[in-house]
Amino acid sequence: MSNYQYYEYQQNDGGYGVPPYEPEPPKAKKPKKEHKFLKTLGKTAAIAAVFGLVAGGVFQGTGYIANRALGTEESAVVAEKEEKTTTKSSGTSLSKSDGTVDSTKVSTATTVTDVSDIAENVMPSIVAVTNISLVEYRNFFGVGQYEAESAGSGVIISQDDDYLYIATNNHVVEGTKSLTITFCDDTAVTAEVQGTDVETDLAVVKVKISDISADTLSAIKVATIGSSDDLKVGEACVVIGNALGYGQSVTGGMISALGREVTLSNDTTGETYTNKLVQTDAAVNPGNSGGALLNMNGELIGIVSAKYSDTDVEGMGYAIPITDASEIITQLMNSGEVTERPQKDGEEAIEQGGYIGIYGIDISRSQAVAYNIPQGVYVSSVIDGGGAKNAGIQKGDVITKINNTKITSMTDMQKFLADFKPGDTVTVTLCQANNNYAEATVQVTLTERLQ
Structure with missing residues (x-):
């Protein structure tokens, strides 16, 4: 299990930490026999979260980025710039048209002793995101669901004639x-998801202008969007978000x-993803997920995503660099999905390989x-239309080998499947x-990644 976990705040019990993967239900129903591992798996996840890096601050209730252009389309509008003697601004607005909503202006602040100028300019672009979701739990008595309310942050980064677009975390x-x-004036409206990307933990939601x-x-x-490529270690920065779900706060x-x-x-899902993030010592608290990391011009340079949670560690928050995220966000804005991964500087292009079609959890020795x-790998879910489903792999099975190569983690x-492509067939050894x-083998035809 990775040391990097999602960071959430439990409103119902007043505690901080990651909720168990299989939270206990409000009430147990009919008894149903189940393996002991299922009953205690959630406790393991919760313990890991106490000592690990955790995704930066969803504020959780009773249970668990962004322009159409992102500076890459010709219609992107250059934001108003202000002359300053000690700072240089390259920020842009990402809206496709002049629209009805003004863009934030650059700040004249140069230190973190007084960022009131930044707060005043940028807070109108920060929103609170409240998510009502269904959470599945397992315990000794079986499987059930309950409705959960969680809260994070978002950044208004684009508008067109019909919609306002907001960047946040997946x-x-x-x-x-x-x-x-x-919004900043405490008015609330219904939103819908435009697109999400699990690998980068980015998402775009939209709100109808007419609403x-x-x-x-x-x-x-x-x-106003800045450039994370220009950042220097030791440079001052600001974080704004919906900390603890109380509303906007500035650190x-x-x-x-x-x-x-x-x-x-x-x-x-149990899947793990590695990305290169910006580290900051600005306080990142539950509810800051999806919020803004800003430079001293008040420009967006990152989307807050994670923090290190350990009683011995302070001041280690992380944000997704806005420059790296631009291509992903553009695709989410335009089509609602990511069809091509941008190649990062200094890295060779890597084929995504084929997919078996499961969500899994690591079972350690x-x-x-x-x-x-x-x-x-414990199969926590089988994806409809995937090779695993077609081969008869079921939820609860444990995959131990692929083509006779030992598999101990997702x-x-x-890594093993990165050398294969959709349409290839592999032999999967599993315990049913x-x-x-009991051990069995099945032939699985790999597919493209299924959402």
Whole structure:
């Protein structure tokens, strides 16, 4: 299990930390026999979160980025610039048209001792994102669902004639049943997901302009986009977001490091993804996920995503660099999905390979011994239309080998399958949950990634 977990705040019990992967239900129903591992898996996830890096601050209730252009389309509008003696601004507005919402202006602040200018200019572009989702839980009695309310942050980064577009994190809107956006004047409107990308933890949501009152339209602003390529370690920065779900708050600090490789684990699917993030010591709290990391011009340079959560560690927050995110966001804005991964500087293009079509959770050696379950990848969900589904792999099975190569984690599986392509067939060795974990082999035809 990765040390990098999603960071959430439990409103119902007042505690901080990651909710168990399989939270306990409000009420147990009919008893149903289930393997001991299923009953205690959530506890393991929660323990890992206490000592690991956690995704930067969804504020969780009772249960769990962004212009059409992003500076890459010819119609992007250059934002108003102000002359300053000590700073240089290259910020742009990402809106496709002049629209009805003004853009934020650059600031004259140069230190973190007084960022009131930045706060005044930028806070109208920050929103609270409230997500009502269905959370699945398992315990000794079986499987159930309950409705959960969670809250994060978002940044208004684009508008067209019909919609206002807001950047946030994938984990803020994941599993949504309904979304509500609350603006700086405390008015709330219904929103819908335009597109999400699990690998980069980015998402775009949109709100109909017609649903926003004239007063609110005059109060809010579209964020000005800066460049994360120009950042320097030690440079001052500001974080603004919906901390603890209380509404907007401002924290300040500096850029602590650049290009930090951070591996985040999706608690719902068990999949892990590694990205290079900006590290800051500006306070990142539950609810800041999807919020803004700003330079001292008040320009957006990152989307807050994660922080390190450990009793011995302070001041290690992380944000997705806005420059790296631009191509992903453009695709989400235009088509709602990512069809091509941008090649990063200094890296060779890597084929995504084929996909088996499961969500899985790592079973360590100690867990295998403790719960009398095989070591490997526990199949937490089988994706409809995928090779695993067609081959008869079921939820609860444990994958131990592929083409006779030992598989002990989702990372092992992803690395092994990177050499294959959709349409290839592999031999999967698994232990079947419905047959007392007896070993079996099946032929799986790989597919493209299925959402």
